[in-house]
Amino acid sequence: MTTNFFKVNNPKCRFLFFAVIFFTLAGCAPGQLGLNNSGQYHNGMVVCAYPDAAQVGLDILKKGGNAVDAAVAVQFALTVTLPEAGNIGGGGFMVYRAGDGKTNTLDFREKGPVAANANMYLDSAGNVIPDMSLYTHKASGVPGSVDGMVEAHRKYGKLKWADLVQPAINLSRNGFKITKHLAKDLNSAADQFKKLNPGKNYLVKDGEWKEGDLLVQEDLAKTFEQIRDKGRDGFYDGSVADLLVAEMKLGNGLITKADLKNYHSVWRDALVGNYKEYKIITMPPPSSGGIALLQLLKSVEPYPLKQWGYNQDSTIRLIVEAERRVYADRSKYLGDPDFYKVPVDSLLRPAYIASRMKTFSWDAATPSTSIQPGSFVGYESDQTTHYSIVDQDGNAVSITTTLNDTFGSRIFVSGAGFLLNNEMDDFSSKPGVPNMYGLIGGKANSIQPGKRMLSSMTPTIVEKDGKLFMVVGTPGGSTIITSVFQTILNVIEFNQSMQQAVASKRFHSQWLPDEVTIEKDGVDSVTLNKLQSKGYKIVSRQSIGKVDAIIKTKWGYYEGGADPRGDDTKMGW
Known part of the structure; x- marks a missing residue:
């Protein structure tokens, strides 16, 4: 005998059936349903x-x-x-x-x-x-x-x-x-x-x-x-x-x-940019983080990251090449805007960012020694x-x-x-x-009295369709920028929940030294061999950053991501 589960005539049975379905879904992975017992909160x-x-x-x-x-x-x-x-x-x-x-x-x-x-x-x-x-x-x-x-x-x-x-x-x-x-x-x-x-x-x-x-x-x-x-x-x-x-x-x-x-x-006025349909609200100088984050996002936007997948060799190579160019720019152009004219508009111009990525070749790694800070018309001279x-x-x-x-x-x-x-x-x-x-x-x-020193800190808020979508940031010295960048991509491009996104293995490159640091077991041996065969010097590292973030789900609940690399904790109500 067969039973059509969607034609339950008894009202009590129908109630029990849908109750079972509802509470089964309540135990699903974070990001799937906005319920308190899945780590999501409304208030x-x-x-x-x-x-x-x-x-x-x-x-x-x-x-x-x-x-x-x-x-x-x-x-x-x-x-x-x-x-x-x-x-x-x-x-x-x-x-x-x-x-x-x-x-x-x-x-x-x-x-x-x-x-x-x-x-x-x-x-x-x-x-x-x-x-x-x-x-x-x-x-x-x-x-x-x-x-x-x-x-x-x-x-x-x-x-x-x-x-x-x-x-x-x-x-x-x-x-x-x-x-x-x-x-x-x-x-x-x-x-x-x-x-x-x-x-x-x-x-x-x-x-x-x-x-x-x-x-x-x-x-x-x-x-x-x-x-x-x-x-x-x-x-x-x-x-x-x-x-x-x-x-x-x-x-x-x-x-x-x-x-x-x-x-x-x-x-200071927030630094605002876009990545696809998302609005990125981040910190202006003397943080280098906001400019660098927006440059990185625009550098990779034209490429099919979602198709390539999380931490695959093409994904890593593209991100590393973008990071090397952005950190080279950081070395020359960023500082305290109250003391130095930071060329924000020029650094974030789409044509400039695209021109920086034109020197990237899939044939081999671009040596950091061959990368210099970019140039443009009108410019005046971990705890x-x-x-x-x-x-x-x-x-x-x-x-x-x-x-x-x-x-x-x-x-x-x-x-x-x-x-x-x-x-x-x-x-x-x-x-x-x-x-x-x-x-x-x-x-x-340079050091001057009353001047604020340059920072890599990158506190960031993301909107989607005019509504709050994500709140994110991390410690980690020079790796702060790349950790925030990769966490955002983990959610948007690789469909990870907030907790998965902050826990996922990360990698980092910053122009000099000419190397790519990857968290232990962050990539498989096949991917590692592919990267090394193209000339990337890989250095293993125990941990990179401690990202703490919140996402607002499409159901209207807050879902937290507390980095398991430390004592980081998420609490809500």
Whole structure:
């Protein structure tokens, strides 16, 4: 006997039948159906690098706070729970899209102190002094994170400032249980902490840190109390500023009280471009990330990536060739627009991008030595963290923030309990000499007082059909740009869910050095042999980036992607 399953006459049976179908679909892969038990949420979502910080952000959303309120609380919570990258002693960028589609970006990047100069890291012979721009008091730019959060809250926040800072105070004073990843990072940095911080005992203990240990930071709690009670002045003036300047004097650093008082973050118009039917909203200079991302997307747009497939040899070769050309342009043309005329329009002109790709041949890899920055008429001469947040009104925030290296300069402000950045290394200490990430720079990114150093941070928001589609970003130094680029392609071209897209293996090339780094097991042996046979030098690497992203599905739910390479966590409601 045969049964027609679509002709069930009994109403009760019909109800049970469709209930079974519905709940079966509810267990499908992320991106297939907008239900809470598949990791998708309607009212809001936070994806960031540490679970305690994600919980802080979610709590703020549930209290009626918007995406910016949650972002402020997460930023300060990450200072406590992710000391290797979360910070009040560093800076970053925010890309904002309101629920009605209006956009804005906030530049709270660090600045060179007034006493900074172009030759400050060179010896008498004109050679770069090793590690001077990395692990000394002179390595620190004027911090921007606190001012950035104050400005973001002033313009867009809903909840009281004190309520957004208090969770960081609680985490600092009461402590939190550390993860296996954080224990490993603290132990690896312990010797350098002790060497660079005589008389201080921040983030060190007798014996090794273990998963589940309680980390208490009382001095940091006192600093946050000043920020809670006095806002901007709680960091850039008063007792905290005094402690920071005293620390500078102790180590012959450059930051003064005047540098702190004169620091201000800057609102800048978002950099906007298109990839097929998608609108890309990203960060303008002094981030190099936005321009580079738009160049990369336009470089590959004419090619059939969807047909070739994820991480296939043709896909990898095309992307690598585009990356080499874009990073060559970065080395010459990008810097702080307040100090240097960045040729944004020329770099993003479709005809220019197409001309750059004309030198690409399928016959063999293009040697980096044969690639130079492009030219056009009229031109005048890995530790960071990211978080993505959306709220129930559709407001979206993409923020990438950094100390530069893991734990920044590794130097703490005595009495205040926070780490100093080593962002001065992101300037070009000498034309043609690579920084810690192997990036080459020149005049556009030379050291000057009050100037913001060039960055690779690429916080980005994507629209489709005029509606919010994706919020994305990552840490990773020079690999930030390529990780964001590949994550976007993973979703748009390779039909991956948000979680799959951030977890997928990545690769990276940046012009110099002339190599392609690929995550371990990122390609099969056949593809690897094809790449090598065409002249690509392949270098294996353990991990690239830690992407945290959110997508709004066609069903109207938020689906998060938390990178499994770290403690990254997604929470929603």
